[in-house]
Amino acid sequence: MITLRPKRPFKVSVEAKCITPNDFAGKTINEIATLPIWEGNKKRTLGELFKIEGESNVAPEDCSIQIFGDSSRVRGVGAKMSVGKIIVEGNAGMHLGEGMKGGAILVKGNVDSWVGSMMEAGTIEIMGDAGDYVGAPYRGSTLGMKGGAIVVHGNAGYEVGCFMRGGLIKIHGNVGQFVGIHMRNGTILVEGDSEGRAGAGMLEGKIIVCGYVPSILPTFTIDSIRPNVKVNEERVTGPFYRFVGDLADGGEGKLFVSQGKNPHLNFYEKYL
Numbered sequence: 001m002i003t004l005r006p007k008r009p010f011k012v013s014v015e016a017k018c019i020t021p022n023d024f025a026g027k028t029i030n031e032i033a034t035l036p037i038w039e040g041n042k043k044r045t046l047g048e049l050f051k052i053e054g055e056s057n058v059a060p061e062d063c064s065i066q067i068f069g070d071s072s073r074v075r076g077v078g079a080k081m082s083v084g085k086i087i088v089e090g091n092a093g094m095h096l097g098e099g100m101k102g103g104a105i106l107v108k109g110n111v112d113s114w115v116g117s118m119m120e121a122g123t124i125e126i127m128g129d130a131g132d133y134v135g136a137p138y139r140g141s142t143l144g145m146k147g148g149a150i151v152v153h154g155n156a157g158y159e160v161g162c163f164m165r166g167g168l169i170k171i172h173g174n175v176g177q178f179v180g181i182h183m184r185n186g187t188i189l190v191e192g193d194s195e196g197r198a199g200a201g202m203l204e205g206k207i208i209v210c211g212y213v214p215s216i217l218p219t220f221t222i223d224s225i226r227p228n229v230k231v232n233e234e235r236v237t238g239p240f241y242r243f244v245g246d247l248a249d250g251g252e253g254k255l256f257v258s259q260g261k262n263p264h265l266n267f268y269e270k271y272l
Helices: 029-033 263-271
Strands: 002-006 036-039 042-045 050-054 064-067 085-088 101-107 121-126 149-152 165-171 185-190 206-209 221-231 234-245 253-258
Touching: 029 050, 206 221, 221 253, 221 263
Parallel strands: 002 064, 064 085, 085 101, 101 121, 121 149, 149 165, 165 185, 185 206, 206 253
Antiparallel strands: 002 050, 036 042, 221 234, 234 253
């Protein structure tokens, strides 16, 4: 285990994409301390901003990193990692697990926007809340999350799973508007409520909302009522209204919405 502790509170964002098992593996503590990072517009080394302790010369698959203190301004932790494990004992900043290809990240607090952006494999678990754009690509890109799993035990913001192409996003709490916008494939499970506009522009994939939804986009058509929905190896108990769309884009995505939590949607049943 290699531990990191900020030497002082950060007043500006710290870009630290080198905090990964891949970059730490096979290095001594002194070598890890020389890895370059940015504090605002100033180039620093990891050792200038963090106290670093632990094992040296660890194999990539055995490398574990534990971050203590306030990391809410530390961005890019776990970027493109493919092996090992990262544990954040508190909050984490933007772009956590960006382009992740394997391994595991656990955050015991909250995380800022773009967690798991463009990830391909691995697992990210957030014990608190997540910001906007979970699993989504950067602005102007259509290469959303391709694989792996992101689990958020709290709430998440807007555009969860934007341009998602595969994998699983599971939100135990509520989500903002446009969950699954432009979705291409994969599965999004929301155990709480959605603020609306779910699945806008989706072509394929599956969205399940177990809580309240204010309305369904008019470009979705009701298909059936299902007693449950399969998510990987588990069955999520319904019943659920199943809608297909987004028809405005020629989409064939599946949107499942709880029947019991949405009695205001029962007028759709006359179209079955």
